[in-house]
Amino acid sequence: MKIALAQINPTVGDFTGNTNRILEYAARAAEQGADLAVFPELAVCGYPPADFLEKSAFVARACEAIDEIAAWTANQPAGPGRPAILVGSVMPDHSPVGKRVRNVAVLLSAGKVAFVQQKKLLPFYDVFDEQRYFEPAASQSLTEIAGQPIAITVCEDAWNDKGFWPRQLYPDDPVDALMRQWQAQSAALDGHPRLILNISASPFNQGKPQVRQRMLAAIAERHNAFVLMVNQVGGNDGLVFDGSSLMLAPSGEVIARAACFAEDLVLVDVASSVPSAPAPCDDIAQVWRALVLGTRDYVRKCGFSKVLVGLSGGIDSALVAAIAVDALGADNVVGIGMPTEYSSLGSISDARRLAKNLGIRFELFPIHDIFAQFQKVLDPLFSGTPFGLAEENLQPRIRGTLLMALSNKFGALVLTTGNKSEMSVGYCTLYGDMVGALAVIGDVYKTRVYELSHYVNRGREIIPQSTLEKAPSAELRPGQRDTDSLPPYDVLDPILEAYVERYLSAEQIAEEQNVEVALVRSVLRLVEQSEYKRQQAAPVLKVTQKSFGTGRRFPIAVKVQV
Known part of the structure; x- marks a missing residue:
């Protein structure tokens, strides 16, 4: 199975520009014979959209963009080079209770929405405030693309591995739950390699790309699975996204790596994966x-x-x-x-x-x-x-x-x-x-x-x-x-x-x-x-674990003993 890691730089609210970028990269993936083109978390609307998610017109426009991207998949010639698209977006939640929107990975194929995986773990620390907006998934399930079973996760859903973190932030581990489903269906899935896809908007700070790689390697080894992560690249206000998308073998070895701090399209073949990843740039160069x-x-x-x-x-x-x-x-x-x-x-x-x-x-x-x-x-x-x-x-x-x-x-x-x-x-x-x-x-x-x-x-x-x-x-x-x-x-x-x-x-x-x-x-x-x-300063470009701004919140009128 050939998968294109489509690492793009979206702009918050630029639905036309983002959609055009997605379709441009999807067309390039098609030219290279990809079965699937994978895009970052919330690539349709840009990340982080913040209180734009409270606007019904914003969510509706995201749905229109999804329809436009789906239509592209129907207009491609049948056969090889007609890739499905997996892309992050916001979608409405029509449940009678809870938040009104969902953070989802949408699988588009043959002109329609073939599968939706809703994000379960909503980060609420540092610069993240997703619990403010999104309804978490009640459950998640495996899906299939081109005959290959796949576990799809959205960013934070891969950041709660009990074998890697000394203290987990959440009681649930979506990756672990999906792999238990895989085990339960092992007879039907026999002969297929385990494949975990993660679409991310993971912002940069010093040391973050290295931690991200070690964490994904731990997941690959523990579940004996190929792990593919596609991360957003670019700057949005004070946040900078480094890209650095990866494919790792079940051994934890990096098979492929996209560029850091630049848009990139990397084609990988799960059936014949050979390590060919360039080394990441050093710490000072990353900053x-x-x-x-x-x-x-x-x-x-x-x-x-x-x-x-x-x-x-x-x-x-x-x-x-x-x-x-x-x-x-x-x-x-x-x-x-x-x-x-x-x-x-x-x-x-x-x-x-x-x-x-x-x-x-x-x-x-x-x-x-x-x-x-x-x-x-x-x-x-x-x-x-x-x-x-x-x-x-x-x-x-x-x-x-x-x-x-x-x-x-x-x-x-x-x-x-x-x-x-x-x-x-x-x-x-x-x-x-x-x-x-x-x-x-x-x-x-x-x-x-x-x-x-x-x-x-x-x-x-x-x-x-x-x-x-x-x-x-x-x-x-x-x-x-x-x-x-x-x-x-x-x-x-x-x-x-x-x-x-x-x-x-x-x-x-x-x-x-x-x-x-x-x-x-x-x-x-x-x-x-x-x-x-x-609190009256200009926005700060975040490059450390804790920068001044939305990720560090303290009152002004206080009396603190130091």
Whole structure:
């Protein structure tokens, strides 16, 4: 049996575009003689559709798209090269009780819906909130395609294997239940290899592709089955989907692997499967490609093509500009320098050199006079008070205003340049350097920023060496350094990772990191005091296990003991 793993990049709500993409890949699968073309979870409507699922017109449009795709299967010539299509979609639930919609895998063949497998396990953690929308399946069953029995699962339905996870989130394991059905029908199914198909929209974070592969390998080995997983690729808001679709043998060995962070079509033959899978890209390359893809899709799916980046001469803005150029092309990226009297000459020259290395347009707008005018206007109230945080924050707020004026005038999105370390402790200015449409590196700790910057320079110097070597500084007052207010980043970042992502206590972190508990508590207080800023921030591209945004939900008005 020949199966095409059709790894596509859908857009939420773009039924016409998604349907055309599905049919394009189905036609390519037909040309290669596929019996079945498999597409990702909710590929018809895009994932995650969120509260669009509450709109009856949205669900109805999904059903119309399913009919259109089904009609394609009827119009293909009979015989080899006329594949059935397995695709993820939303469908209405007509039961008198429960939620109104279902998350389903729909098998389309000979012009009709031949089989529907409803998703049973609805994730409710991190960025997922599927229990809010979908009715879980009461039961699931095997089906048959081209004479081959098949167990079909939808994403999370394969993520509850008791042999892999030390603690299961759900009492049921759909894969196990389907394999028990297989065992019960073993006499009738004798001679057929066990085949488990999983359609997914599994978002990326560091280490996730490796965990996903190990989990699927454990399922393959435990059930002595071929396992095929087709995963969505692309960015939708803050989520990035890596694709990395797989076919594994009953031994757990990877037979085939689709590209990571790119659309792909991979044809596999269960009857004559020979391992030929390329090795996955390494960890730092995965994060880079996730940030590039997430930036590209966010900008383009929002209907834009150009971006603005405030270039300070520092490493964060340099990295964001490099990501933007890789994502959109140099012609679509403009760097804006806005120095004050506290900006060093080296920072200005570094920004110029970066722009030249990237091949982007660079404009310099000194803001000394604007800053002086603001101070003059405020002098009747500020007179007699020392220069402090108010004056420091005026500078990024002036820059934010200018960037947004340019954005409005020329229709270019502003990319913010703050990293996860800064966002964690509030080392960022509301309505200033936080102004923008997308926080490209808002889930990248400062130490990781340096790693990615060295990755950028792997072939030639793009980010100036002087930028990599200079002490981090916001340059908002004379001689300022980040370490004036914060511990060194190689000390700070492990504390933040332990607290933000793993929710460890101050005592646990102090013991684990071998640092003073008083230092840890001072950092944690900054984290808790800055929640109001993070909830007003631009969407963050998620690349770690726990990013700021929908996957990490805390109240603002609290009194927390740390």
